[in-house]
Amino acid sequence: MSIRIFITGGTFDKEYNEITGQLFFKDTHMSELLKLGRSRIPVEIRTLMMIDSLEMTDADRNLIAENCLKAAENKIIITHGTDTMAETAKVLASKAMKKTIVLTGAMIPYKFGSSDGLFNMGSALAFVQSLPHGVFVAMNGRYFNWDNVRKNRQTGAFEELR
Amino acid sequence: MSIRIFITGGTFDKEYNEITGQLFFKDTHMSELLKLGRSRIPVEIRTLMMIDSLEMTDADRNLIAENCLKAAENKIIITHGTDTMAETAKVLASKAMKKTIVLTGAMIPYKFGSSDGLFNMGSALAFVQSLPHGVFVAMNGRYFNWDNVRKNRQTGAFEELR
Amino acid sequence: MSIRIFITGGTFDKEYNEITGQLFFKDTHMSELLKLGRSRIPVEIRTLMMIDSLEMTDADRNLIAENCLKAAENKIIITHGTDTMAETAKVLASKAMKKTIVLTGAMIPYKFGSSDGLFNMGSALAFVQSLPHGVFVAMNGRYFNWDNVRKNRQTGAFEELR
Amino acid sequence: MSIRIFITGGTFDKEYNEITGQLFFKDTHMSELLKLGRSRIPVEIRTLMMIDSLEMTDADRNLIAENCLKAAENKIIITHGTDTMAETAKVLASKAMKKTIVLTGAMIPYKFGSSDGLFNMGSALAFVQSLPHGVFVAMNGRYFNWDNVRKNRQTGAFEELR
Secondary structure, rough: OOEEEEEEHHHHHEEEOOOOEEEEEOOOHHHHHHHHHOOOOOOEEEEEEEEHHHOOOHHHHHHHHHHHHHHHOOOOEEEEOOHHHHHHHHHOOOOOOOEEEEOOOOOOOOOOOOOOOHHHHHHHHHHHOOOOEEEEEEOEEEEEEOOEEEEOOOOOEEOOOO | OOOOEEEEEHHHEEEEOOOOOOOEEEEOOOHHHHOOOOOOOEEEEEEEEEEHHHHHHHHHOOOOOHHHOOOOOEEEEEOOOOOHHHHHHHHHHOOOOOOOEEEOOOOOOOOOOOOHHHHHHHHHHHHHOOOOOEEEEEEEEEEEOOOOOEEEEOOEEEEOOO | OOOEEEEEEOOHHHHEOOOOOOEEEEEOHHHHHHHOOOOOEEEEEEEEEEHHHHHHOOHHHHHHHHHHHHHOEEEEEEOOOOOOOOHHHHHOOOOOOOOEEEEEEOOOOOOOOOOOOOHHHHHHHHHHHOOOOOOEEEOOOEEEOOOOEOOOOEEEEEEEEO | EEEEEEEEEHHHHHEEEOOOOOEEEEEOOOOHHHHHOOOOOOOEEEEEEOHHHHHHHHHHHHHHHHHHHOOOOOOEEEOOOOHHHHHHHHHHHOOOOEEEEEOOOOOOOOOOOOHHHHHHHHHHHHHHHHOEEEEEEOOOOOOHHHHHEOOOOOOOOOEEEO
16 A cells, blocks of 8 residues: 655755745655655655744644544655654644654755755655554654654754653 | 664765776765764664675675674664675575664665665665564665565566565 | 955855754855866965855955955956845956956855856856956856846846846 | 857766666756756757767767858857867867867766766856867866867876977
């Protein structure tokens, strides 16, 4: 069965607007990324929103949860801004779905040469296939249970709480 | 505990010699790749050989197997040319180690902008952490058991035998 | 004799801060760029300021002009934000130096894969060697006299006034 | 008037065949390169051949010369393998055309991230607009007269004969 990929925005999909000099969202680069990775895993990609995760509201998180619940697939990847990834993971875990849900993202936009996005998606796709049901964050080559992860704002790295 | 990474060469680490116009091996790009991926997983990297996998001999495969046996780690990634990855996997499986061993590689050298190497290593690191003991090939976002994989020479994709 | 390169900032040298998600200035990438271009032209690089050209003051422009006047070299390249490049060119032209001065920049930061910076610097280095004394803007593969150039804010392209 | 660009192959346009692991020629990347450089110079691109310059024959060089003679444009850029660039320049100079002809190329294929091709084309476009009639080689940020240039096979750099 396919893996479902939900896009919510975050650094991962930010682009540079060369007219205004600002970072902004246009379309997701997920298909391009999977093509670059020569991925042969069947996936269904759907964009739910295109926002900075600092601007994500409770309503947004509920929308993501509903989409996970309704999805035919039981393996789901969610691209997400790194700042509140742990918060969304908590909301998803509260729904106690019999699914493997992996949240991932990037510290550097995919379109900038030096992005970690390709590496993180490689990890997320592997974890979603091999981890049991539950909600996980996959960043920095590691995976974290939803209730044992935070982003260290000083270093930018994800780490365990205990 | 750390993950052991053994380097054996293959397309993954090939470089372009701008004086001769030939592809060649110099050093592995593994540390550079893991830095780009912002990987925070402790790893031990050791280069065993730097060869094209079409030139890999039985002696080379035994050397790889011995190093896997001797390694203190029970999670091992091996970068390898794609052409004979399945053959080396078979030799490793014959040793029946209580370890998780994942072979991976690239269709395009890491140093060429369009490489799948970063994606594959993201996958391999995730699979080696989450799969049970056994020998696996991780390519194209998928994993394959050592006894059920071949490279399709026409398409370049890895696929199951049955 | 060497070519003098003055750095003033602009999009060319902007970087992405992965902790804050903001664009910022750190160091110039000029040496790295010239190495990538395998440039064999002797150059002297000096950073005068690291600012967005929309924030450039009269005092800043006078500082640039003074440095051009004092420079031992009579071939000078200035990297500059694109928004007020034409304005700085006018100040430099008012000094009537017996030098060839070429202003250039980038629409996309050099550190983002899709930058025009390498192309523009290739052009600027060529123009400064082959154009007569005067003040010029080199962008989009073209050169413009200081008194016949503006940036089209809608398209991002440089064009002649008449 | 437009600038004419003739494509003849060389390292500039080589690609990596991920099935065979060999370098090969497919199409020229010139349009893609000029788009990346945001070039606004009108150009006419025509592919004359796609070969390694070590395999270029007298007949090939005559074909290039004939195309330069017949071209409506008097500003011509020729992309060319670096090994025999000086030889082709000599053949073109023997035709004594009232045109500015600039040969350029790359030490690293354009499709490999670390290519000097974008830099060299930026230079070549600038030199062809600003140099007098004659035949020149533009490499390494410099230009050379056809009768005073050779490629140093040890360093890969172009240098003057005297």
